[in-house]
Amino acid sequence: MLKAYADHWGLVTGASSGIGAEFARQLAARGMHLVLVARREDRLRALAQELQVAHGTRCEIIPADLSKPHAGQELLAEVAARGIEVELLVNNAGFGMVSSVEETDIGRALELIQVNIAVLTELTLLAAKGMVGRGHGGIINIGSVVSFQPVGYMGVYSASKAYVLHFSEALWAELRAQGVTVTTLCPGTTRTEFFDRSGVPGWAEQNRSEDVKSVVRTGLKALDARRQYVVSGWINYFLSLAVRLATRATVVKGTMSVFRPRVKPQG
Numbered sequence: 001m002l003k004a005y006a007d008h009w010g011l012v013t014g015a016s017s018g019i020g021a022e023f024a025r026q027l028a029a030r031g032m033h034l035v036l037v038a039r040r041e042d043r044l045r046a047l048a049q050e051l052q053v054a055h056g057t058r059c060e061i062i063p064a065d066l067s068k069p070h071a072g073q074e075l076l077a078e079v080a081a082r083g084i085e086v087e088l089l090v091n092n093a094g095f096g097m098v099s100s101v102e103e104t105d106i107g108r109a110l111e112l113i114q115v116n117i118a119v120l121t122e123l124t125l126l127a128a129k130g131m132v133g134r135g136h137g138g139i140i141n142i143g144s145v146v147s148f149q150p151v152g153y154m155g156v157y158s159a160s161k162a163y164v165l166h167f168s169e170a171l172w173a174e175l176r177a178q179g180v181t182v183t184t185l186c187p188g189t190t191r192t193e194f195f196d197r198s199g200v201p202g203w204a205e206q207n208r209s210e211d212v213k214s215v216v217r218t219g220l221k222a223l224d225a226r227r228q229y230v231v232s233g234w235i236n237y238f239l240s241l242a243v244r245l246a247t248r249a250t251v252v253k254g255t256m257s258v259f260r261p262r263v264k265p266q267g
């Protein structure tokens with residue numbers, strides 16, 4: 001559980017665009033000082049200036065490539081060296097990949113596992129140790145509506161988000177009596193740069209999609225209520241439950257039609 005937002009520090013990974021930038025905006029509006037992390041330093045700098053002017057909160061930027069081994073440890077060492085104690089960690093940095101097996105860049109797939117799984121795990125565990133010691137703190141990990149089922153042509157990404165949900169829910173149960181809340185936010189399709197960078201440009205605009213503002217509001221409300229997870233949007237929530245009613249084979253075969261038209265023809 002957070003001690004408070006105002007005058008405490010939040011750390012947001014992937015703050016240079018999309019959901020992460022919106023987390024930074026809504027947390028600064030609650031009076032939180034922020035550490036903003038991503039690779040695109042110019043974007044972080046511009047956001048930090050915007051938030052300082054709009055809300056008078058402090059903003060530190062740490063440009064970092066989270067696909068590098070031990071990036072999480074190095075990041076938190078830098079945060080500690082700046083004398084900052086993280087009250088809220090938002091593990092938001094991540095990316096997707098839509099491709100057939102033939103098209104898959106294996107190096108990129110391993111990079112995805114590093115960013116979406118390994119660094120998220122490293123940051124969560126390191127930050128949680130400090131929070132348990134202090135008896136308060138919160139962590140929001142970004143899962144997805146695909147955390148609930150495998151998706152054809154998006155296997156590595158959907159599996160990475162299943163990991164995020166399972167790992168984070170286990171910690172939620174372990175740490176809630178020690179004053180620390182771990183909440184997984186599972187958005188559906190959201191209008192950000194995500195799909196343009198995942199190999200299916202224009203996807204969010206061409207399909208039912210949510211705005212980052214409502215996704216982030218949903219995540220913060222769930223954290224405040226100390227919920228273990230939340231799915232953003234009623235239709236997405238319904239879909240996350242509906243997959244339990246069919247066999248796993250039916251569900252995964254059903255997902256094949258989603259991206260098949262967008263990958264190179266097979267065989």
Ligand SMILES: NC(=O)c1ccc[n+]([C@@H]2O[C@H](COP(=O)([O-])OP(=O)(O)OC[C@H]3O[C@@H](n4cnc5c(N)ncnc54)[C@H](OP(=O)(O)O)[C@@H]3O)[C@@H](O)[C@H]2O)c1
Nearest residue numbers: 014016017018019038039040066093094189190192193194
């Ligand atoms: N948009 C959706 O439909 C959707 C749905 C469900 C879940 N999500 C999840 O939501 C989270 C945020 O995605 P988004 O939709 O906001 O997409 P986005 O606009 O593409 O933002 C992704 C963020 O992650 C950062 N990032 C990616 N690789 C990184 C690396 N190697 N090192 C450091 N930072 C890195 C990017 O920063 P730099 O490129 O500047 O490093 C960027 O700030 C992701 O975890 C994504 O899986 C998105």
